[in-house]
Amino acid sequence: MAHHVVRIEVWLRDGLVDPEGRTVSEALSGMGFPVLSARAGKIYEVTIDAGSAVEAESLAREMCEALLANPVRDSYRVEVLGDG
Structure with missing residues (x-):
């Protein structure tokens, strides 16, 4: 297993x-x-123990x-930044 740093951006859906x-x-x-205009969102950087960047x-x-985004009101973007 390797450590991968992942950036997760959570935003309110357009129109809300x-x-x-x-x-x-x-x-x-x-x-x-x-x-x-301005939009407020949340950014998380998480280090994950996974076998690959895809995982x-x-x-x-x-x-x-499961936790970070409310599927009714939020959209999210995930980006693997690299090995941690």
Whole structure:
């Protein structure tokens, strides 16, 4: 087995209201920054003990389905960064 570092990004699905993103956008605009919009999400970097990068990606997707992402409101992206 090898260690693989995986980045998991979790975002609200397009079309859903993102109150945190809206607050950040309004605050930055109020400070004079030319911000048109902002989205808030979560990024996880997880080190996984897996036999291959393919297996590490599969395990990360299982983690998303089990805990990290709500399938009703979230979408997610998984990227294997390399060996840890």
